[in-house]
Amino acid sequence: MMPGGRSHQPHQLHGDRRLAAGPAPAKMVPMHILVIEDDAEAADYLVKGLKESGHGVAWAKDGRDGLIQAAQGGFDVLIVDRMLPGLDGLSLVQHLRATGDATPVLFLSALGEVDDRVRGLRAGGDDYLVKPFAFAELLARIEAVARRPKGAPVTTTLKVADLELDLLRRTASRGGKQIDLQSKEFQLLEALMRHPGQVMTRTMLLEKVWDYHFDPQTNVIDVHISRLRQKIDRGFDEPLIHTVRGAGYCLRASETAA
Amino acid sequence: MPDIAYVRLRRLLDTSTFRLALIYLALFAASAFALLGYLYYATTGFMDRQTAETIQAEISGIAEQYRTQGLLRVKEVIEQRSAAHPYRASIYLLTDPFGHWLAGNIDRWPEVQPDADGWLVFPVSVEQEDQPAQSRRAIARSFTLSGGFSLLVGREVEDRLVLQSRIKQALLAGLALTLVLGLAGGFLLSRGLLRRVDAINRTTRHIMAGDLSRRIPITGSRDEFDQLAANLNAMLDQIERLLCGMREVTDNIAHDLRTPLNRLRSRIEVALMREPEAAETRALLEQSLADAEVMIGTFNALLDIARAEAGSERASFEPLALPALVADLIDLYEPLAEEKGLMLEHHGPSQLTMVANRHLLAQALANLLDNAIKYTPAGGRISLTVEPGPVISVSDNGPGIPEAEREHVLERFVRLEEHRGTPGNGLGLSLVQAVARLHGGQMTLADNQPGLKVSLDFRQISGRRAA
Numbered sequence: 005m006m007p008g009g010r011s012h013q014p015h016q017l018h019g020d021r022r023l024a025a026g027p028a029p030a031k032m033v034p035m036h037i038l039v040i041e042d043d044a045e046a047a048d049y050l051v052k053g054l055k056e057s058g059h060g061v062a063w064a065k066d067g068r069d070g071l072i073q074a075a076q077g078g079f080d081v082l083i084v085d086r087m088l089p090g091l092d093g094l095s096l097v098q099h100l101r102a103t104g105d106a107t108p109v110l111f112l113s114a115l116g117e118v119d120d121r122v123r124g125l126r127a128g129g130d131d132y133l134v135k136p137f138a139f140a141e142l143l144a145r146i147e148a149v150a151r152r153p154k155g156a157p158v159t160t161t162l163k164v165a166d167l168e169l170d171l172l173r174r175t176a177s178r179g180g181k182q183i184d185l186q187s188k189e190f191q192l193l194e195a196l197m198r199h200p201g202q203v204m205t206r207t208m209l210l211e212k213v214w215d216y217h218f219d220p221q222t223n224v225i226d227v228h229i230s231r232l233r234q235k236i237d238r239g240f241d242e243p244l245i246h247t248v249r250g251a252g253y254c255l256r257a258s259e260t261a262a
Numbered sequence: 263m264p265d266i267a268y269v270r271l272r273r274l275l276d277t278s279t280f281r282l283a284l285i286y287l288a289l290f291a292a293s294a295f296a297l298l299g300y301l302y303y304a305t306t307g308f309m310d311r312q313t314a315e316t317i318q319a320e321i322s323g324i325a326e327q328y329r330t331q332g333l334l335r336v337k338e339v340i341e342q343r344s345a346a347h348p349y350r351a352s353i354y355l356l357t358d359p360f361g362h363w364l365a366g367n368i369d370r371w372p373e374v375q376p377d378a379d380g381w382l383v384f385p386v387s388v389e390q391e392d393q394p395a396q397s398r399r400a401i402a403r404s405f406t407l408s409g410g411f412s413l414l415v416g417r418e419v420e421d422r423l424v425l426q427s428r429i430k431q432a433l434l435a436g437l438a439l440t441l442v443l444g445l446a447g448g449f450l451l452s453r454g455l456l457r458r459v460d461a462i463n464r465t466t467r468h469i470m471a472g473d474l475s476r477r478i479p480i481t482g483s484r485d486e487f488d489q490l491a492a493n494l495n496a497m498l499d500q501i502e503r504l505l506c507g508m509r510e511v512t513d514n515i516a517h518d519l520r521t522p523l524n525r526l527r528s529r530i531e532v533a534l535m536r537e538p539e540a541a542e543t544r545a546l547l548e549q550s551l552a553d554a555e556v557m558i559g560t561f562n563a564l565l566d567i568a569r570a571e572a573g574s575e576r577a578s579f580e581p582l583a584l585p586a587l588v589a590d591l592i593d594l595y596e597p598l599a600e601e602k603g604l605m606l607e608h609h610g611p612s613q614l615t616m617v618a619n620r621h622l623l624a625q626a627l628a629n630l631l632d633n634a635i636k637y638t639p640a641g642g643r644i645s646l647t648v649e650p651g652p653v654i655s656v657s658d659n660g661p662g663i664p665e666a667e668r669e670h671v672l673e674r675f676v677r678l679e680e681h682r683g684t685p686g687n688g689l690g691l692s693l694v695q696a697v698a699r700l701h702g703g704q705m706t707l708a709d710n711q712p713g714l715k716v717s718l719d720f721r722q723i724s725g726r727r728a729a
Contacts (some may be wrong), residue, residue: 031349042520046524048527049529050528053531053532056535114517116312136521136527138555139527139532139535140531187593197497214590216594216628218621220632221636222598222632222636223598224597226595250534
């Protein structure tokens with residue numbers, strides 16, 4: 005299924021998250037976001053929530069208005085509903101892309117079929133989220149698409165603090181010490197390291213590592229993360245993998261080390 | 263596995279049309295038997311009676327002459343008639359009271375006992391001009407004249423007997439031919455009808471497997487079978503309409519309630535973002551958020567099932583390697599199983615392709631693994647097995663499901679009493695079943711002795727029946 009809002013529904017009782025009052029999510033870089041959504045009430049909560057999270061938000065209530073505002077530029081991310089009066093979300097994004105506008109786009113949709121997702125991404129969307137969704141899921145995904153490196157510079161190594169990942173040789177090391185990782189563990193760590201300091205939700209990790217667009221009912225991802233923690237953080241003073249309460253996981257160096 | 267030809271013959275013999283054909287054949291054979299019997303009686307019986315009557319008439323004539331003109335006259339008559347029949351077409355013999363030959367064209371009394379009607383059947387030797395002697399059959403009757411003299415009058419009947427036996431053989435052959443033709447006709451007739459019934463059965467099996475769009479073909483002959491097909495099709499249309507209606511209602515409710523639920527959740531999330539001062543307020547909001555998410559989860563699961571049942575995902579079917587899918591799932595669940603102290607293993611061929619929707623199939627198997635891990639106590643063993651067909655099973659050695667409950671747990675929202683306390687919405691197996699049906703398969707729950715074995719059987723229906 006789609007990355008719907010069920011990402012953490014089954015994880016309510018997972019102690020890990022309840023106890024981790026932990027450090028607030030990574031330093032938030034305020035973004036300028038355009039919300040293109042015809043349902044006024046839904047848009048209202050989106051705008052409120054995003055503002056509450058410290059972002060600047062503009063709202064367009066239909067496709068045509070959305071295209072005009074988006075074309076003026078200056079947005080870090082566009083949140084586009086797929087079903088819009090006037091001009092539907094897919095066509096809007098196709099128009100933008102045709103003019104060379106590469107502003108990251110996150111589609112929102114009430115449709116959940118895999119085909120819809122594929123169509124959305126093909127039209128030029130960067131990610132796709134099915135309503136209803138948890139706000140934390142939306143925030144994590146906007147951060148991920150907004151900070152996706154543009155022009156995709158070829159990187160062969162990823163580095164966070166003293167943790168290094170060699171993408172060609174598929175090896176990991178921390179503080180110069182080699183760490184043995186299995187294939188999926190490596191992919192999991194890679195997904196976290198590609199977005200250092202950003203929250204990765206469980207559904208995002210499941211999508212990136214396993215290419216599954218449904219939510220398992222139990223805390224499968226949590227167990228994988230705890231295994232990875234054993235290998236990455238055990239024996240080091242500074243933990244790199246952090247649990248973000250109500251959202252997911254985040255890999256980053258602590259404030260002092262940063 | 264029984265021989266296919268035998269199975270097909272068995273099926274043919276089991277059909278009611280074939281039984282009717284057999285009854286018809288029996289009646290037909292009985293009337294043919296009666297008709298041929300009468301023919302036999304009318305032809306050969308007539309010949310028998312004619313011979314008997316002429317012999318009787320001749321005896322009466324000779325007896326009359328004996329009474330009026332005495333022995334000598336009779337002897338003279340016998341001699342005359344014997345001379346007229348040198349080749350023994352008619353047979354005469356006159357003996358004295360001691361059995362000595364007096365006259366006739368055979369030299370002594372035949373050594374046979376008369377039958378119940380007083381007829382003697384015996385061979386006579388016949389010599390025709392330039393041919394060797396032949397033994398031919400004759401029948402005769404004896405008559406005792408007053409004074410102890412015995413008279414034998416008979417006819418040579420070899421040709422007639424041969425003809426009679428020919429007629430008998432011909433009639434029997436005719437009867438046998440009638441039976442064979444009737445049997446063959448029965449086969450053809452019942453096979454023709456069976457084909458129509460088979461078409462109906464094939465369609466109903468597809469429908470039972472979940473493809474409700476199937477309809478029974480109508481041949482255009484406007485016979486009873488076409489009427490039956492048309493009626494069944496109309497009934498199926500009605501059922502499909504009702505099911506679609508129900509599906510639409512579920513869909514609409516889920517859709518309509520999803521939006522306000524989403525807003526509810528957004529509101530709570532925004533409220534939580536403002537970091538309420540009071541810990542109590544925060545806890546209340548968090549609990550409300552959790553409840554909202556459970557509701558949303560249930561609606562999403564319902565919509566997933568509705569979507570799988572609608573069958574629109576068939577468009578996204580693609581060939582996929584089952585071993586890779588299984589390996590990925592094992593990989594995903596292995597740490598969770600290990601954390602619970604369970605063994606998770608998988609068996610199956612290294613190459614097996616299935617045309618399926620990867621996401622739905624993976625989700626269905628994930629649901630089964632989730633359940634197995636949730637309900638199997640520590641130290642247990644869970645296995646994911648793929649067999650050619652394909653048949654994919656997830657089995658555990660946990661508490662299992664009592665046989666009486668197995669059908670029941672497939673219904674939506676049903677959860678076993680002892681699991682009420684654990685998280686879950688009772689829709690997991692319903693989704694698995696919907697996904698199995700979407701792929702033309704069938705889900706079965708069985709006793710793993712101990713434990714539960716859930717199998718998704720994607721073999722063609724006929725193969726499933728024979729197994």
